[in-house]
Amino acid sequence: MADQQARTDGDKRPTEIPVIRWEEPPEGPVLVLLDQTRLPTEEVELVCTDAPALVEAIRSLAVRGAPLLGIAGAYGVALAAVRGFEVAEAARALEGARPTAVNLSVGVRRAQAAHQAALAKTGDPAAAAAAALAAARTLHREDAEASARMAAHGLALLEELQPGGGHRILTHCNTGSLVSGGEGTAFAVALRAHREGRLRRLWVDETRPLLQGARLTAYEAARSGMAYTLLTDNAAGSLFAAGEVDAVLIGADRIAADGSVANKVGSYPLAVLARYHHVPFIVVAPVTTIDPDTPDGASIEVEQRPGFEVTEVTAPQVPVTGAGGGIPVAPLGTQAYNPAFDVTPPELVTAIVTEAGAVSPVTAEALGTLCASSRQVTI
Numbered sequence: 001m002a003d004q005q006a007r008t009d010g011d012k013r014p015t016e017i018p019v020i021r022w023e024e025p026p027e028g029p030v031l032v033l034l035d036q037t038r039l040p041t042e043e044v045e046l047v048c049t050d051a052p053a054l055v056e057a058i059r060s061l062a063v064r065g066a067p068l069l070g071i072a073g074a075y076g077v078a079l080a081a082v083r084g085f086e087v088a089e090a091a092r093a094l095e096g097a098r099p100t101a102v103n104l105s106v107g108v109r110r111a112q113a114a115h116q117a118a119l120a121k122t123g124d125p126a127a128a129a130a131a132a133l134a135a136a137r138t139l140h141r142e143d144a145e146a147s148a149r150m151a152a153h154g155l156a157l158l159e160e161l162q163p164g165g166g167h168r169i170l171t172h173c174n175t176g177s178l179v180s181g182g183e184g185t186a187f188a189v190a191l192r193a194h195r196e197g198r199l200r201r202l203w204v205d206e207t208r209p210l211l212q213g214a215r216l217t218a219y220e221a222a223r224s225g226m227a228y229t230l231l232t233d234n235a236a237g238s239l240f241a242a243g244e245v246d247a248v249l250i251g252a253d254r255i256a257a258d259g260s261v262a263n264k265v266g267s268y269p270l271a272v273l274a275r276y277h278h279v280p281f282i283v284v285a286p287v288t289t290i291d292p293d294t295p296d297g298a299s300i301e302v303e304q305r306p307g308f309e310v311t312e313v314t315a316p317q318v319p320v321t322g323a324g325g326g327i328p329v330a331p332l333g334t335q336a337y338n339p340a341f342d343v344t345p346p347e348l349v350t351a352i353v354t355e356a357g358a359v360s361p362v363t364a365e366a367l368g369t370l371c372a373s374s375r376q377v378t379i
């Protein structure tokens, strides 16, 4: 039985609540998450005492976004190990919680490998659990470092494309500190541009149906003090047509070996619009999001989400009535097509920016070289 408890703390400022942290109270270690389903109206912590609780938090999107899923998955393995649960079973459940973001399996496997190696070496379950936790902490720290490097590389690329700053950037979904051990991927680039006085405006797609742009990116943008404007996803076309977008910056959930990019549904239409309007379409993601074992876009498994996310809307502070717990906005029984992601082919991607540098044009060869030069085996 999943053991997940909500904890509110009205005294904390948003910036003081980390998106994820390991705690060791007397009752035993726990993984504490900032519940992203409650943002932006409430900052509520979710306390997971076992892997099934974390699986539930991943499925419900309380914890989400590719890099953070990797970190959470690694801590989840450590949690199972430290609390004496079957580690292989926990790892399988965590990996299967969401299929598209490759970082989830990268994180889970890394902690599991550390656990197995320590167990084989010492035969001591406590030492093996400590090794899994150390691997999770290392991944967490590395993600923060990667984030800072992506921001630097991304801004350098923007400046190369449009010298002198004044960037008007359009982004989709949420890619900031809520998805990362650091300041994120695409959002971290915009944030750096803002801090250096080089951002004119961040255009934030609301990101239907779960509104990661409106609820989460706007929340992060507001906290940063940058100039930002929220738009409905289908207003992007007229924004491009009006010449108001200098670059599109998005993150990625999985990048296939050929450079196809899976990201939040709505990214592919933006790539098509960007190409038509001669605007650079830039993907910012850590090297761990590049999956050499997925050959092409057609091989990427795209998560299908429940239809009620489209047929109903939810808001944390209004009464709920629909089958999915939301307010119905479509006739009862309406079927919905609700893929969580779409896939953009490499020919529509101007550049992929990673912590190890940028690849442009995006080709299988260039990505392979980047991965070979930057992948480290750390367990």
Ligand SMILES: CSC[C@@H](O)[C@@H](O)C(=O)COP(=O)(O)O
Pocket (backbone or CB within 6 Å): 061, 064, 065, 066, 067, 101, 172, 173, 174, 175, 176, 179, 184, 185, 186, 212, 250, 251, 252, 253, 263, 264, 265, 340
């Ligand atoms: C750096 S985050 C990149 C992606 O994970 C992000 O853009 C995204 O699509 C997240 O989707 P979500 O369904 O909210 O987990």
